[in-house]
Amino acid sequence: MPRPISVRIDPSALAHNFAQVSHRAQQAYAGHGLVPPRFWAVIKANAYGHGIAPAVHAFQAADGLAMLDLHEAIQCREQGWTKPLLLLEGIFSAADAELAAHYGLTIVVHTAEQLQWLQHSKLSQPLPAFIKLNTGMQRLGFDASDFATAFQQAKALQQQATLGDLGVMTHFARADEDPSTTQQQMAHFNQYAAPHSSWQSVGNSAATLNTDFPQWLQPNVQYWLRPGICLYGSSPFIDLPAETLHLQPAQTLEAELIAVQHLKAGDQVGYGHTFTATQSMRLGVVACGYADGYPRHAPNGTPVVVGGIRTQLVGRVSMDMLTVDLSAIPHAQVGTKVVLWGHGGPSVDEVAQASGTLGYELLCAVAPRVPRFVLAEENHEK
Numbered sequence: 001m002p003r004p005i006s007v008r009i010d011p012s013a014l015a016h017n018f019a020q021v022s023h024r025a026q027q028a029y030a031g032h033g034l035v036p037p038r039f040w041a042v043i044k045a046n047a048y049g050h051g052i053a054p055a056v057h058a059f060q061a062a063d064g065l066a067m068l069d070l071h072e073a074i075q076c077r078e079q080g081w082t083k084p085l086l087l088l089e090g091i092f093s094a095a096d097a098e099l100a101a102h103y104g105l106t107i108v109v110h111t112a113e114q115l116q117w118l119q120h121s122k123l124s125q126p127l128p129a130f131i132k133l134n135t136g137m138q139r140l141g142f143d144a145s146d147f148a149t150a151f152q153q154a155k156a157l158q159q160q161a162t163l164g165d166l167g168v169m170t171h172f173a174r175a176d177e178d179p180s181t182t183q184q185q186m187a188h189f190n191q192y193a194a195p196h197s198s199w200q201s202v203g204n205s206a207a208t209l210n211t212d213f214p215q216w217l218q219p220n221v222q223y224w225l226r227p228g229i230c231l232y233g234s235s236p237f238i239d240l241p242a243e244t245l246h247l248q249p250a251q252t253l254e255a256e257l258i259a260v261q262h263l264k265a266g267d268q269v270g271y272g273h274t275f276t277a278t279q280s281m282r283l284g285v286v287a288c289g290y291a292d293g294y295p296r297h298a299p300n301g302t303p304v305v306v307g308g309i310r311t312q313l314v315g316r317v318s319m320d321m322l323t324v325d326l327s328a329i330p331h332a333q334v335g336t337k338v339v340l341w342g343h344g345g346p347s348v349d350e351v352a353q354a355s356g357t358l359g360y361e362l363l364c365a366v367a368p369r370v371p372r373f374v375l376a377e378e379n380h381e382k
């Protein structure tokens with residue numbers, strides 16, 4: 001028998017989350033008299049650890065899918081996705097342009113080198129492209145002073161049928177926590193990028209879910225929003241749990257107890273003896289460790305559900321195991337189910353917060369050695 005640990009992916013939760021998020025944004029945009037937004041469902045990093053294939057099927061209602069890796073885009077085409085696919089970092093070499101054209105991809109152009117590679121390309125079909133403005137994140141995008149020139153060069157490439165439709169794009173640095181920064185970034189975008197095209201892409205999950213965001217947008221613009229994390233049932237906001245946004249967990253990491261220890265007062269647990277029993281207690285040993293993607297920094301007290309009852313981690317997480325307090329769970333024994341996060345367990349955001357990280361990192365990091373099961377789509381048992 002394989003080690004008793006698995007990760008379960010629920011496509012119905014992915015589909016539910018997309019419907020929830022898109023409905024919320026549609027309402028907010030209608031309330032501000034804006035054009036109904038369209039949606040790139042972001043599926044980079046193997047769909048935030050959920051797998052490309054289930055994501056492609058669950059996000060059928062999206063207008064397009066966005067990712068970084070060419071091979072993930074190709075997988076989408078192989079799964080039968082015929083709508084747009086966006087390479088969020090564009091091409092990494094001249095040769096990528098031909099492949100992108102072959103698979104009918106849309107690209108981001110964010111740097112002068114990419115324009116040069118495109119100048120030397122003879123493509124089977126023009127590539128639709130978003131020209132990206134750096135509005136203050138200082139990561140990808142042309143600065144305001146270079147943007148008009150870059151857009152002119154893109155137009156020249158459009159004339160020679162290397163590029164197709166041209167849009168404009170930016171990315172927000174603090175949409176999850178500081179509206180005034182987003183407002184400034186949007187003002188910058190409206191000034192320098194928006195005049196070039198009414199096909200515009202802004203907005204990660206935090207901006208998509210923020211119902212105040214549309215007040216900084218312009219009428220008669222076709223916005224393509226780019227939600228990622230919220231589609232996977234994790235909240236982009238530190239103070240707003242996913243369930244208050246009506247999001248459902250789509251990834252459940254579960255394992256079993258493989259041993260039970262009986263401690264007496266004073267016994268110390270695990271590497272570094274970071275937990276000391278204050279009274280006699282039962283301790284469960286779970287078949288999940290940091291080599292499975294569970295965060296090693298999860299401290300004593302991190303929530304976990306054992307046999308349907310919420311309890312806590314005690315002692316340091318080791319490579320293949322972690323240990324939990326069974327004081328309140330007398331029925332727990334070898335073979336009892338443990339939910340580390342997801343459906344029937346703590347939320348991934350709770351575990352992340354306890355461990356000083358984000359749901360993003362945990363969802364993406366489940367190790368390849370953990371067997372993955374995709375639930376049947378009709379499974380609506382919640």
Ligand SMILES: *Cc1c(COP(=O)(O)O)cnc(C)c1O
Binds near residue numbers: 205226228
């Ligand atoms: C990852 C990413 C997104 C999605 O961000 P979330 O916070 O997961 O919603 C959107 N746009 C770009 C450019 C990204 O890289």
